[in-house]
Amino acid sequence: MCFTYSTWWYLNNRWWKLSSLPTNWPIVGMLPELIRNLHCVHEKTTEVLIESNGTFEFHGPVFANFNILSIGLPHVPCEKAFNDTVDALLYRYILPECCWKLQKWLRIGREKKLIQAWEAFDQFLYPCISRKQEELMHKSTIKEEEFSFLNAFIKMYDQWKDGNLGTLQTFLRDTFLSLMLGGRDTTSAALTWFFALMAKNPLVEKKIREEIQQQLHLKEDENLNFFNIQETRKLVYLHAAFCETLRLFPSVAIEHKLPLEFDILPSGHRVSPNMRVMLSFYTMGRMESLWGKDCLEFKPERWISKRGEIKHEPSFKFTAFNAGPRACIGKEMAFTQMKIVAATIIHNYHIQVEDQIISPSSSVIIQVKHGLKVRLIKRVTLV
Numbered sequence: 065m066c067f068t069y070s071t072w073w074y075l076n077n078r079w080w081k082l083s084s085l086p087t088n089w090p091i092v093g094m095l096p097e098l099i100r101n102l103h104c105v106h107e108k109t110t111e112v113l114i115e116s117n118g119t120f121e122f123h124g125p126v127f128a129n130f131n132i133l134s135i136g137l138p139h140v141p142c143e144k145a146f147n148d149t150v151d152a153l154l155y156r157y158i159l160p161e162c163c164w165k166l167q168k169w170l171r172i173g174r175e176k177k178l179i180q181a182w183e184a185f186d187q188f189l190y191p192c193i194s195r196k197q198e199e200l201m202h203k204s205t206i207k208e209e210e211f212s213f214l215n216a217f218i219k220m221y222d223q224w225k226d227g228n229l230g231t232l233q234t235f236l237r238d239t240f241l242s243l244m245l246g247g248r249d250t251t252s253a254a255l256t257w258f259f260a261l262m263a264k265n266p267l268v269e270k271k272i273r274e275e276i277q278q279q280l281h282l283k284e285d286e287n288l289n290f291f292n293i294q295e296t297r298k299l300v301y302l303h304a305a306f307c308e309t310l311r312l313f314p315s316v317a318i319e320h321k322l323p324l325e326f327d328i329l330p331s332g333h334r335v336s337p338n339m340r341v342m343l344s345f346y347t348m349g350r351m352e353s354l355w356g357k358d359c360l361e362f363k364p365e366r367w368i369s370k371r372g373e374i375k376h377e378p379s380f381k382f383t384a385f386n387a388g389p390r391a392c393i394g395k396e397m398a399f400t401q402m403k404i405v406a407a408t409i410i411h412n413y414h415i416q417v418e419d420q421i422i423s424p425s426s427s428v429i430i431q432v433k434h435g436l437k438v439r440l441i442k443r444v445t446l447v
C-alpha cells in the first residue's frame with residue numbers, strides 16, 4: 065500500500081512533469097488526482113480544461129462507472145473574476161467592516177481574489193473602451209440620432225464632470241462594470257430557477273408553449289429562432305411565470321442598508337447611523353401576510369389580472385428588483401432577454417431535469433447549488 069502510494073506520489077510530483085492533466089492509473093483511473101485536488105477543484109478543473117482546449121474526458125475507477133466528458137468553455141480571466149466578486153460580496157455583508165478591510169490591506173483570503181478580479185476587469189474593459197472610442201473617432205459621419213451607449217455616457221460625463229466622477233476612463237470602466245455585474249448572474253440565476261420550476265410544473269410549461277404558438281403564430285412543429293421585443297410583449301403568461309420565479313427565488317436574495325440618521329422602523333425597532341439593516345428579499349417573497357396562504361406555491365396566474373394583463377405589484381412588496389431610488393435599472397432588459405431565451409428553448413425543446421437535490425447556494429446571488437443538470441429533448445427539427 066505504502067509502496068504504491070509513494071510510487072504514485074513520486075510520479076505525480078516529479079520535477080520533469082510538465083503537464084497538469086491527471087494521470088489515468090490502472091483500476092483507480094483519475095480518482096486519486098481528484099481526491100488530491102478536492103479542496104481546489106475549480107482551479108484544477110480550469111487548469112486541466114485550459115490545457116485540453118476546453119474539453120476533457122475524466123476517467124473514474126473501473127468499478128464505479130464514473131467517466132465524465134467535461135465540455136468546458138475556454139478560460140476567460142474576466143469570467144473567473146465575476147465569480148470571485150460575487151463570492152466576496154457575501155463575506156463583505158457578513159464580516160465586520162474592519163475585518164474585511166484588514167484582509168484587503170494584508171491582501172489575503174477573498175479580498176486578495178477581489179484585488180485580482182479588479183485587475184482582470186481592468187485588463188478586459190480598458191482595451192474594449194479604447195477600441196470603441198477609436199471606432200467612434202474614425203466614424204466621422206455619425207448621424208445625430210444614431211444611439212451609442214458609449215457616446216451617451218461620454219456626454220453624461222461632460223455634463224457632470226465637475227462632480228466627483230474621476231477621469232473619463234475610470235468613469236466608463238465603472239459604469240460598464242456595474243452594468244455587467246448587475247445583469248450577468250442575476251439573469252442567469254433567474255433563468256435557471258425558471259427551468260427548475262418548469263420541471264416541477266408541467267402544466268405551466270404546456271401553457272407557456274401554447275401561448276408562444278398562439279401569439280407568435282407558430283405551428284407545433286415549426287422551428288422558432290429569434291424574435292423581437294414587440295413579440296415578447298405579447299407573452300403575458302411567460303412574463304407572469306418569470307415574476308413568480310423571481311418572487312420565490314429573487315436573484316439578489318439579500319440587501320443591506322445603513323441609515324443616515326436615527327429612525328424608527330414600522331416594526332418599532334430603533335435604528336441608528338452605521339447600524340446595518342439586512343433585508344431578505346428571499347423571505348419577503350414567501351410571506352403569507354404578503355402573498356396569501358398559497359405563498360409557497362408556484363402560480364403564475366396570481367400575476368394576471370381579470371383583463372388578461374400583468375397585475376402590478378408595488379416594488380416594496382415584490383422586491384426582486386429592489387425599491388426606491390436604487391431600484392434596478394435593467395429590469396425591462398432582463399425580462400426581454402429572459403423571455404427570448406426561455407420561449408426559444410421551450411418551443412424547440414422539452415427540458416427534463418435530472419434527479420437531483422435542487423437547493424439555493426449560500427451567496428448574495430442565489431444560484432442553484434451545484435448547477436442544474438438537465439436533459440434537452442428536441443421537439444422540432446432545428447434548421
Ligand code: HEM
Nearest residue numbers: 242246247250251254315316384385386390392393394398
Ligand atoms: C433578473 C434579473 C435582475 C434582477 C433580479 C436584478 C435585481 C437588482 C437589484 C435587487 C438591485 C439592487 C441592488 C442593490 O442595491 O444592492 C439591482 C440594481 C442594479 N441592476 Fe439589476 N437586476 C437584474 C438584471 C439587471 C440587468 C440585465 C442590468 C443591466 C443591464 C441590471 C443593472 C443594474 C444596475 C446598474 C443596478 C444598480 C442601480 C443603482 O444602484 O442605482 N440589472 N438589480
